[in-house]
Amino acid sequence: MVEERKKLVELKNIDLIFNKGKRNANKAINNVSFDIYEGETFGLVGESGSGKTTIGRAILKLYDKDIDSGEILFDGKNVINLKGEELKEFRAEAQMIFQDPQASLNGRMRVKDVIAEGLDVNGLAKSAQERDAIVESLVNLVGLNKDHLTRYPHEFSGGQRQRIGIARALAVKPKFIVADEPISALDVSIQAQVVNLLKDIQKQENLTYLFIAHDLSMVKYISDRIGVMHWGKMLEIGTSDEVYNNPIHPYTKSLLSSIPAPDPISEWERTPLVYDPTTELDGQERELREIVPGHFVYSTEDEAEEYRRMAV
Numbered sequence: 001m002v003e004e005r006k007k008l009v010e011l012k013n014i015d016l017i018f019n020k021g022k023r024n025a026n027k028a029i030n031n032v033s034f035d036i037y038e039g040e041t042f043g044l045v046g047e048s049g050s051g052k053t054t055i056g057r058a059i060l061k062l063y064d065k066d067i068d069s070g071e072i073l074f075d076g077k078n079v080i081n082l083k084g085e086e087l088k089e090f091r092a093e094a095q096m097i098f099q100d101p102q103a104s105l106n107g108r109m110r111v112k113d114v115i116a117e118g119l120d121v122n123g124l125a126k127s128a129q130e131r132d133a134i135v136e137s138l139v140n141l142v143g144l145n146k147d148h149l150t151r152y153p154h155e156f157s158g159g160q161r162q163r164i165g166i167a168r169a170l171a172v173k174p175k176f177i178v179a180d181e182p183i184s185a186l187d188v189s190i191q192a193q194v195v196n197l198l199k200d201i202q203k204q205e206n207l208t209y210l211f212i213a214h215d216l217s218m219v220k221y222i223s224d225r226i227g228v229m230h231w232g233k234m235l236e237i238g239t240s241d242e243v244y245n246n247p248i249h250p251y252t253k254s255l256l257s258s259i260p261a262p263d264p265i266s267e268w269e270r271t272p273l274v275y276d277p278t279t280e281l282d283g284q285e286r287e288l289r290e291i292v293p294g295h296f297v298y299s300t301e302d303e304a305e306e307y308r309r310m311a312v
């Protein structure tokens, strides 16, 4: 089903190397390919430093350097080549929501102006009245109220600040949002509210999300498909159900086994699996291979055969 949908974002064999040519060169993204379909939420998981943020920022063209090889297409257009009007349009169509709303919102601006910044930069409101009206509708959409508009971001709780960040991203009517650990800094009790808000808005506005997280339980809840990253490489891609219920790559299995179980008995029985990453360094050629329809695992041909046998 998913395959028939339009691809909004296409990553083809992306490499991105920080400090290229220097002693501290770091290949943060290593030959990564995947697509994000229009209207879906693609969850990107993996431990700290695995390259998730780098992928999100590379798609949004937020680095002052280009990717080192490969191609990123947004709505069919090569992101690297975007300039002038096309780049401006892309900047509005593809937005980011950050982990720490405190750090990402300008504390000296009133909420009203924080939210309207994108409208102002892109000249999207024809009059002060229209600007006010758009800001008010956004505030309603994210569950804040009009009285909040004249206050400053620091006067709000973490969850409310994230709502301000979401309203701000939505102001320019994006098609695509990279949500980079948008709930990690929030109290557990607030996390579900913000995730539900993102889901509701997605439906209402027909948005496409790249949702970055290390909290696998929430990723499962919000994502249609999930990609698992380790050391800059994509090790497994599948539907959310497949990756959770039938994980194949040993790294994915270890990540899932580290999630605490909700009830004490299962938690007592839980055995965390330890992943041995040295197999990634054995010099064998690996690539993402389809094990069952729509479920891909980074493997050699022999490993893929073995995975297929085990999946039957």
Ligand SMILES: Nc1ncnc2c1ncn2[C@@H]1O[C@H](COP(=O)(O)OP(=O)(O)OP(=O)(O)O)[C@@H](O)[C@H]1O
Binding pocket: 018, 019, 026, 028, 046, 047, 048, 049, 050, 051, 052, 053, 054, 055, 214
């Ligand atoms: N601007 C930069 N300059 C140099 N190295 C960087 C830069 N940004 C990230 N890196 C490195 O690239 C690798 C991938 O980092 P990235 O932030 O993408 O990982 P992540 O999976 O998002 O981790 P986290 O969950 O901690 O944000 C890391 O080794 C990191 O140190």
